[in-house]
Amino acid sequence: MSALSGTPAMNRAPGERSLVQAAALALLAFGVLATAVLAIGTGPSALSPSRVIGILAAGPKSAAFPLGEVVIVWQIRLPRAIMAALIGAMLALGGAVMQGLFRNPLADPAILGVSNGAALGAVSMIVLGGGALAPVTAILGSYALPLAAFAGALTATLILYAIATREGLTSVATMLLAGIALAAFAAALMGYLAFLSDDTQLRDITFWNLGGLGGVTWEKVVISGPIMLVVLASAPMLARGLDALVLGEAEAFHMGLRVERLKRLAILLVAAATGLAVAVSGTIGFVGIVVPHLLRLAVGADHRFLLPASCLGGALLLLVADIGARLLVAPAELPIGIITAAIGAPFFLWLLMRRRDFEGF
Amino acid sequence: MGLAIEGVGVTAGGRTILQNVTARIAPGTLVAVIGPNGAGKSTLVKAMSGERRPAVGRVRLHGDDVSALAPAELAMQRAVLPQATSIAFPFTVFEIVGLGLRQRAGVDAAMRRLEVRRALAAVDLEGFGERLYQRLSGGEQQRVQLARVLCQIGKPVADDRAKLLILDEPTSSLDVRHQIAVLSIARRFADEGGLAVAVLHDLNLAVGFSDRLMVLEGGRLVADGKPEELLEGPMLAETFGTRMVVIKPPGWARPAVLPDLPRLDPQPR
Numbered sequence: 001m002s003a004l005s006g007t008p009a010m011n012r013a014p015g016e017r018s019l020v021q022a023a024a025l026a027l028l029a030f031g032v033l034a035t036a037v038l039a040i041g042t043g044p045s046a047l048s049p050s051r052v053i054g055i056l057a058a059g060p061k062s063a064a065f066p067l068g069e070v071v072i073v074w075q076i077r078l079p080r081a082i083m084a085a086l087i088g089a090m091l092a093l094g095g096a097v098m099q100g101l102f103r104n105p106l107a108d109p110a111i112l113g114v115s116n117g118a119a120l121g122a123v124s125m126i127v128l129g130g131g132a133l134a135p136v137t138a139i140l141g142s143y144a145l146p147l148a149a150f151a152g153a154l155t156a157t158l159i160l161y162a163i164a165t166r167e168g169l170t171s172v173a174t175m176l177l178a179g180i181a182l183a184a185f186a187a188a189l190m191g192y193l194a195f196l197s198d199d200t201q202l203r204d205i206t207f208w209n210l211g212g213l214g215g216v217t218w219e220k221v222v223i224s225g226p227i228m229l230v231v232l233a234s235a236p237m238l239a240r241g242l243d244a245l246v247l248g249e250a251e252a253f254h255m256g257l258r259v260e261r262l263k264r265l266a267i268l269l270v271a272a273a274t275g276l277a278v279a280v281s282g283t284i285g286f287v288g289i290v291v292p293h294l295l296r297l298a299v300g301a302d303h304r305f306l307l308p309a310s311c312l313g314g315a316l317l318l319l320v321a322d323i324g325a326r327l328l329v330a331p332a333e334l335p336i337g338i339i340t341a342a343i344g345a346p347f348f349l350w351l352l353m354r355r356r357d358f359e360g361f
Numbered sequence: 362m363g364l365a366i367e368g369v370g371v372t373a374g375g376r377t378i379l380q381n382v383t384a385r386i387a388p389g390t391l392v393a394v395i396g397p398n399g400a401g402k403s404t405l406v407k408a409m410s411g412e413r414r415p416a417v418g419r420v421r422l423h424g425d426d427v428s429a430l431a432p433a434e435l436a437m438q439r440a441v442l443p444q445a446t447s448i449a450f451p452f453t454v455f456e457i458v459g460l461g462l463r464q465r466a467g468v469d470a471a472m473r474r475l476e477v478r479r480a481l482a483a484v485d486l487e488g489f490g491e492r493l494y495q496r497l498s499g500g501e502q503q504r505v506q507l508a509r510v511l512c513q514i515g516k517p518v519a520d521d522r523a524k525l526l527i528l529d530e531p532t533s534s535l536d537v538r539h540q541i542a543v544l545s546i547a548r549r550f551a552d553e554g555g556l557a558v559a560v561l562h563d564l565n566l567a568v569g570f571s572d573r574l575m576v577l578e579g580g581r582l583v584a585d586g587k588p589e590e591l592l593e594g595p596m597l598a599e600t601f602g603t604r605m606v607v608i609k610p611p612g613w614a615r616p617a618v619l620p621d622l623p624r625l626d627p628q629p630r
Contacts, residue, residue, distance in 0.1 A: 013474040015455025015490030104449050243460060246448050247506075253412055254443075255513060256436025256464040301450035 028312035085315035092314025094273035095288020100242035110285035112179025116186035118278035121152025150275030211284035211337025286344020368418035388523030391551035393567035396577035439525035461512030480508035517555025
């Protein structure tokens, strides 16, 4: 008896999924690293995985490999791969937290206008940064754009939450409709800004609307990366609270949670994750809904697992999408947002259709 | 000591929902809160659980104002079974029940498994651990929630302080056997020294299981006393606005109540 109960597998209770979840996390982490190596090897001059690993191991100033390859790996593709992984993590984390906050698997920053709010902030900075918003740019420098995106995302999330949630109850229909209106309104304002802008600004705005990882440099990684890591590191704080919130706001309070504080933190985190991602790569849709949902179906909805797993899954998905973006129309490059939307939009429709399995709205 | 409801009044949007409700509940008591729809029962539950701060008066658990206690501290002394809980994410029954143990300090994995298994056995759901909560029937979901609440509250008494178990219409979607099983759990909780409050619609369950009935009507506490005593007068019939027949089947410890159904004429042949 005691010999048997010594093994974790025998001790595991039915319905307890912590072992499977730990294994899934390890597998995802390995997947992210492996895909990153593939992504770094992909491009006009293709490099084998072993060569990529060799160049990475030798360091940025190594003479053991041709200078061209070292520059390609270290200066061009590594920062891009790091950014792809970080942005994927931000997008999926934003989605998972937003779904927990709204207690609904259909909530997603890109679908509900939060990404558009962030893009509006960013576009305002592009178009007006030299004019009306010049004092802001002067004070904040390179942080002006990410901060404007954060402010836009925060405003959108707050409006959405205020409209969709009354006395602790979130109406899904209201949430989706309010999100559509919010996204359309932000798009209208962006259209107006595009009308005001000159040719260079217009190209930047177009890029923002489609989303892409072109032009990622070490400079951008250094500016946004550390803040993204802070966001990632603060996510686990929310896990316990979001788990309790699954049952409802009153129930979460009964279980000992400070519900208002939890909701404020969750809104801040959604806005920060979305704003940071949009500031670097524009609006990339559907990562936030696809990744958490698949993980919940496959290995469980416990947020202590779901939040880190979503970060890894999002990183993995965006690295894969970025490889696709560079291979499909090589030597040119597709905006990555097109790829995630092409995968994600049908997925979203499928989700809506199979929702009838469970209770309705 | 115990639970003290002191002149509690609640208003919402200019409407009075509860008015000057005062009662004391001693440890070891199971109180049934009854009353017609819209009488303020759920609001009283919210005030007792600390979820809603009354506009007037206060609720004290062993002297502490419940709406002033930190949520985490309150959660160790009182637990609430909600009316119905639907969730949007695929959690297993084990995971939902385990949520009740999250706020308790010093619960390791082995102890969590044991407590969850015990709680599931108590609500007659052995072997349901790996089922998805969303796929269960309404009655099964209600019992899973009760198991979670039992995990949260733990023993009825700790450090000489009785804990408070609040059940808001715990039997609403249960079959007869499980209605009795669930109220037996509340009964045992009180018998072991805890404080138990249940909002009930079924008068027979209220009379049969509780030590005391609190009758609400129009936001006021119109009666408060032993079930047998309250059944003697016309009070209950007046409160619910329907005639009732009280019977005492031979061998029963307590009387039973039957609503006087309208006489249906036999169908003409």
